[in-house]
Amino acid sequence: MTSFEASFNTLDHTDKALIAIDSDFIEASDLDLALPSGAVLLSQAHVRAEAGDHILLQGPSGSGKSTLFRAFAGIWPFASGHLQRPVDAMFIPQRPYFPNGPLREALAYPHEARQYTDAQLRHALLDAALPGLTGKLDTADAWGQTLSGGEQQRLAIDRVLLKKPKWIFADEATSAVDEATENILYKRLLAHLDSVQGAIISIAHKPTVAAFHDHHWELLAQPDGASARYKLVTKRS
Ligand SMILES: Nc1ncnc2c1ncn2[C@@H]1O[C@H](COP(=O)(O)OP(=O)(O)OP(=O)(O)O)[C@@H](O)[C@H]1O
Numbered sequence: 001m002t003s004f005e006a007s008f009n010t011l012d013h014t015d016k017a018l019i020a021i022d023s024d025f026i027e028a029s030d031l032d033l034a035l036p037s038g039a040v041l042l043s044q045a046h047v048r049a050e051a052g053d054h055i056l057l058q059g060p061s062g063s064g065k066s067t068l069f070r071a072f073a074g075i076w077p078f079a080s081g082h083l084q085r086p087v088d089a090m091f092i093p094q095r096p097y098f099p100n101g102p103l104r105e106a107l108a109y110p111h112e113a114r115q116y117t118d119a120q121l122r123h124a125l126l127d128a129a130l131p132g133l134t135g136k137l138d139t140a141d142a143w144g145q146t147l148s149g150g151e152q153q154r155l156a157i158d159r160v161l162l163k164k165p166k167w168i169f170a171d172e173a174t175s176a177v178d179e180a181t182e183n184i185l186y187k188r189l190l191a192h193l194d195s196v197q198g199a200i201i202s203i204a205h206k207p208t209v210a211a212f213h214d215h216h217w218e219l220l221a222q223p224d225g226a227s228a229r230y231k232l233v234t235k236r237s
């Protein structure tokens with residue numbers, strides 16, 4: 001068992017239940033985020049996002065961006081305060097997971113591939129610029145190993161374009177692709193969001209990603225002795 005699992009198992013989850021998945025906006029208030037060690041990443045943070053927003057979340061490596069997403073997903077136990085988000089949301093994790101087996105299953109995961117027609121699956125592959133894979137829906141492989149890092153990121157974006165959620169949380173979703181491909185992928189994601197009045201929160205270190213966003217959230221390092229290591233500040237860009 002890892003130290004994280006040990007801490008998770010000893011935690012009283014009932015005290016910490018903080019997320020309601022029923023709003024048509026995203027809001028965190030009085031949010032504290034900590035590590036299993038007890039170190040406090042964020043204290044009393046407040047942010048809100050509305051349908052239609054395109055938000056870029058930035059901050060130094062290790063500042064807690066992915067951890068904030070885990071809190072929004074309801075899977076980070078060391079959090080307290082209040083979180084609200086819509087149910088129709090999808091997370092593109094920093095390291096997407098693809099089960100071994102037929103490509104259609106890797107694409108549809110965690111849902112059953114039979115929920116989607118061949119045409120829908122092929123269309124999603126074309127949308128994320130993976131035309132070479134459209135003929136391979138029934139090919140079984142260890143996709144998480146054989147696809148390049150950038151191809152895996154495109155396949156993870158295919159999943160979103162297949163499932164068409166209203167809210168997208170993209171954690172470094174295009175960090176391994178070239179700028180031209182990134183352009184195509186973000187344009188497709190934003191076109192989809194336009195059609196459903198949706199919103200995106202993207203984590204990215206690459207400056208090129210900023211062009212697709214109109215709000216900026218940033219985790220700023222705080223001096224030693226502050227109540228938390230980072231402070232979450234927001235601005236319109
Ligand atoms: N499961 C875990 N157990 C213990 N510490 C963790 C765990 N997950 C994350 N952390 C720690 O929490 C801190 C924030 O991690 P996080 O992954 O949120 O950073 P990040 O801002 O997304 O960084 P990056 O830009 O490198 O992806 C780091 O110090 C990390 O080591």
Ligand SMILES: [Mg+2]
Pocket residue numbers: 065066067094171
């Ligand atoms: Mg991260």
